[in-house]
Amino acid sequence: MTGQHVTTVRFHLDVLTRESLVRQFQQPPRGRGRPRIGYTAVQRSVGxxxxxxxxxxxxxxxxxxxxxxxxxxxxxxxxxxxxxxxxxxxxxxxxxxxxxxxxxxxxxxxxxxxxxxxxxxxxxxxxxxxxxxxxxxxxxxxxxxxxxxxxxxxxxxxxxxxxxxxxxxxxxxxxxxxxxxxRTVLVPDAATMPDARPETGEPRIATPSGGRVAPQxxxxxxxxxxxxxxxxxxxxx
Incomplete structure (x- = not known):
């Protein structure tokens, strides 16, 4: 399947086995002779x-x-x-x-x-x-x-x-x-409202009670x- 010589494949499989990246196992018997050795990848990642x-x-x-x-x-x-x-x-x-x-x-x-x-x-x-x-x-x-x-x-x-x-x-x-x-929002000063006293004033930034500018x-x-x-x-x- 790999196109490599069996000796080359066996060499690399031995290295991978020593590094615990693959493991060996015995395949079921298929007639006479010693059972064949198989290899499977080791799943090391946590689920x-x-x-x-x-x-x-x-x-x-x-x-x-x-x-x-x-x-x-x-x-x-x-x-x-x-x-x-x-x-x-x-x-x-x-x-x-x-x-x-x-x-x-x-x-x-x-x-x-x-x-x-x-x-x-x-x-x-x-x-x-x-x-x-x-x-x-x-x-x-x-x-x-x-x-x-x-x-x-x-x-x-x-x-x-x-x-x-x-x-x-x-x-x-x-x-x-x-x-x-x-962004902060500019609101008119109370002095510039129509029902306010006729005083000149610039728009001011609305702030909460603590004096901190309220982000809008x-x-x-x-x-x-x-x-x-x-x-x-x-x-x-």
């Missing part, structure tokens, strides 16, 4: 898909709770990663950090320059290692990935700068991470914030 399936099944039956638990697990994972410490003060910073991290983890991220604006960046995830499990447990697998990205961005100072959303299976083999810049969203979708919103319903978008 991570099976393990992930078991763990996902243990998170309960409520999709919301499963998603919340998965996002929390993703954040815990992100906190343990030895990622580069790069301050995130802009959307471009968040994009670079996310691309680097997901590339190192084997997700083969790709930029989508045609969709980039000053307010959003799309990152295409083309090689999810847990894609098969995500097809049946998207709220768990995608929740972990979402929590991971959020934690890395937040940990490097981007919590009030960039929001992350994840869109599973926009194509059969493709998921998309959406990074969106959080580009759209009214309440799930855009990094507040660990439920991602189960996002798989249908």
């Amino acid at each position: 991570y898909q099976d393990l992930a399936q078991v763990l996902a099944d243990q998170l309960g039956s409520d999709p919301r709770r499963r998603s919340d638990a998965a996002i929390a697990a993703g954040r815990a994972w992100g906190a343990r990663l030895e990622t580069m410490e790069q301050p995130i003060t802009s959307l471009d910073d968040a994009k670079d950090a996310t691309m680097t991290m997901m590339s190192e983890l084997g997700y083969a991220p790709e930029r989508d320059p045609g969709s980039e604006t000053g307010d959003q960046v799309l990152i295409r995830m083309t090689a999810c290692p847990l894609r098969d499990l995500a097809r049946t447990h998207s709220e768990v697998v995608c929740g972990v990935h979402l929590g991971l990205m959020r934690e890395v961005i937040d940990r490097n100072g981007g919590r009030d700068t960039v929001n992350v959303r994840l869109h599973p299976f926009v194509q059969p083999e493709l998921c998309v991470a959406r990074l969106e810049a959080l 969203l580009r759209t009214a979708d309440p799930q855009l914030r990094n507040g660990d919103a439920h991602v189960a319903k996002q798989s249908t978008k």
Whole structure:
């Protein structure tokens, strides 16, 4: 079958046997003579898909709770990663950090320059290692990935700068991470309102009681914030 001389094949099989990459076994007798020796490959990989399936099944039956638990697990994972410490003060910073991290983890991220604006960046995830499990447990697998990205961005100072959303299976083999810049909203000063006293004033930035500028969203979708919103319903978008 290999086109190699039997002595050559036997030599290589002996080497593979010593390295524990194949094992020998006796084949059933076929008439007279000594039983023939067979070889089979040694399966050394751990069944991570099976393990992930078991763990996902243990998170309960409520999709919301499963998603919340998965996002929390993703954040815990992100906190343990030895990622580069790069301050995130802009959307471009968040994009670079996310691309680097997901590339190192084997997700083969790709930029989508045609969709980039000053307010959003799309990152295409083309090689999810847990894609098969995500097809049946998207709220768990995608929740972990979402929590991971959020934690890395937040940990490097981007919590009030960039929001992350994840869109599973926009194509059969493709998921998309959406990074969106959080923007402050200018509101008129009370002095400039029609029923106010006729005083001149400049627009001011609305701030909460603590005096901190409140980041506002580009759209009214309440799930855009990094507040660990439920991602189960996002798989249908």
